[in-house]
Amino acid sequence: MFKTYETELAGRKLTIETGKIAELANGSVMVRYGETVVMVNVTAAKEPKEGIDFFPLSVDYEEKLYSVGKIPGSFTKREGKPADKAILTSRAIDRPLRPLFPKDFRNDTCVVATVLSVEPDNSPEVCAMIGASCALSISDIPFGGPTAAVNVGYVDDQIVINPTLEQRAKSRLTLTVAGTLEKITMIEAGADEIPNDTMLEAIKKAHEEIKNICNFITDIKNEIGKPKFEYKSFATDPEVYSEIEANFKERMYQDVQALDKTVRDANVEKITEDIEAYFIEKYGEEAFEEKKRDIADSIHDLEKACVRQMILEEHKRPDGRKIDEIRPLSCEVGLLPRVHGSAIFTRGQTQVMSIATLGMKSEEQMLDGLDEEEGKRYMHQYNFPPYSVGEARTSRGPGRREIGHGALAEKALVPVIPSEEDFPYAIRVVSEVLSSNGSTSQASICGSTLALMDAGVPIKKPVAGISTGLVTDKNDPSKYIMLTDIQGIEDFFGDMDFKVGGTKDGITAIQVDIKIDGLTYEIIEEAFERTKVARDYILDEVMLPVINKPREDVSKYAPRIMTTTISTEKIKDVIGPGGKMINKIIEATGVKIDIEDDGKVCVYSTNTESGKKAMDMILDVAKIIEEGGIYNGTVTRIMPFGAFVDLGGGHEGLLHISKISSKRVEKVEDVLAIGDEITVKVSDIDNQGRINLNMKDLESKGN
Secondary structure, eight states: OOEEEEEEETTEEEEEEESSSOTTSSEEEEEEETTEEEEEEEEEEEEEOTTOSSOOEEEEEEEOGGGGTOOOOSTTOSOOSOOHHHHHHHHHHHHHHGGGSOTTOOEEEEEEEEEEEOOTTSOHHHHHHHHHHHHHHHSSSOOOOOOEEEEEEEETTEEEESOOHHHHHHOSEEEEEEEOSSSEEEEEEEEEEEOHHHHHHHHHHHHHHHHHHHHHHHHHHHHHOOOOOOOOOOOOOHHHHHHHHHHHHHHHHHHTTOSSHHHHHHHHHHHHHHHHHHHHHHHOHHHHHHTHHHHHHHHHHHHHHHHHHHHHHHOOOTTSOOTTOOOOEEEEEOOSSSSSEEEEEEETTEEEEEEEEEEOGGGSEEOOSSSSOOEESEEEEEEOOGGGGTOOOOOOOOOHHHHHHHHHHHHHHGGGSOOTTTOOOEEEEEEEEEEOSSOHHHHHHHHHHHHHHHTTOOOSSOOEEEEEEEEEETTEEEEEEEEESOOHHHHHHSSEEEEEEEETTEEEEEEEEESSSOBOHHHHHHHHHHHHHHHHHIIIIIITTTOOSOOSSOOTTSOEEEEEEOOGGGHHHHHOGGGHHHHHHHHHHOOEEEEOTTSEEEEEESSHHHHHHHHHHHHHHTOOOOTTOEEEEEEEEEETTEEEEEEETTEEEEEEGGGSOSSOOSOGGGTOOTTOEEEEEEEEEOTTOOEEEESHHHHHTTO
């Protein structure tokens, strides 16, 4: 049965429709927010997926270009693989939902959010996040929601919920917050050095709106929600776990305290072999095979329990550090000879190399998405090769995780990148993870800051990144331990990865992943305080002693830039028919040239002399001849009555014999010859555009 439900979100009507479309899906809703429309459909397999030890949830946010009245630019004229923005939105939808499914649920579950119409003032991403929660809540799929989400801006020192297009253009904050009625479940932010207290206040205000939407979805669920279907549980067999715990816990507790990750992994591998041998010897091969999955799950659960107990009860960490202690740090810059800027940042066994490249403005990334952003001048990319974790497998290119981590580092650095007017380059930074034991995305922020400074990019301030983790007591949620600078095992077995990048003056990026039902304000506030202290330490004690400001000049291998502005009417002359003129300049000088629609010209060259020659040629073509102006020209023809002078840019003028000198000139050839470089003044331009020149006036002024 078709149903429509309405509420208000940030002063605008939000409508959820259901029962009209996609009736074969487990749950389906249409979310309307102003003229933005997003359809969300959710489905789940009837049977579990065998042979896996995780919940197989997939989330796809599908951007349809018809939603903004565009035809795709590809050869096939249809949408191809999702753009980075769509992938990041898929991740933002996934993160608050995943912890709210049953831990023992293994049925394939798919969430598909399709953007059908976009009004720039109303975010389709927020509609998709709300729609996914609502569709799951009213479906028969086991789900412990609802959740809801909003965007937050900071405009003219005011916190704004779901800012409009005009407000977003002025906002110092791009924040997405998701949560349940009780807690915060996801935070994603890019910010212009926002203080901790302002960020926390923005999150709290977001939560007030989130609570209203959660109540709205709960009312819909109570009215039309389907009973949740029963599913096969993949919970660990308690008897198997109890037997392993009784016989091997003490040894496991000691094994996970090895300071070195390699040794610790070897310890766990050995105890796993011994536990398997124990069951085979005691119960036989056939019984072992029947219980093999439960044994593997129990070993995992026991290792997790030992790590968490050690942290919670003894305040000890697997590598021996204090709760707020950062791993050993080091960094180096300028290690690659011919790149424009390079750095390595090492934190414990995590190591990232970042390389900066400077290019032409025309080399910026073009975006073909649903929002108003058409391109970006600063690009950050993150690569996570298998060797970084000691695995022998082929690299398959960047996945969603790599795109997400690259975007986080990009957000962290965008606020400190110089403006195009101050530094008219396109900038690309690539972070190569060389070794991974947790917090590689934060190491890439630090390494990229160093690489940019090594490249001579005049960033406004250095940026550092750090993450905090969390271990909570399942019997008493108010009891928890927060860890500064988490390594891999603490991330894997912990409850939170709270990543924060920023300068000494404020936050520039946040990404929060959690595995529990949410975070309290108290935990968020403490995470902000911990990361601020750690960022300051990393900057003051590690990064700035190596390079404390950007290089005075860019690398000798980077293009030098000369800029000027020409009349917009002259752009076509500089380009020439079919690009003939600009190609002639490029061929003659070996430079690269960008010309903007407003007449701004950038000449890129690794050779200053070549750049100057090209700029002179451009200015020559773009020259505007005006009465009274003084110009350099070349004598091209000599006639009995005077000489014709090429003024550049296709302009030619007549220098009459009577205007050559204050002295009497019998013959033009007595004073001038073809090819002479002379300085002339434009005395007048007649109605037909003919230019008359004068040398005599300049001579009388001492020229």
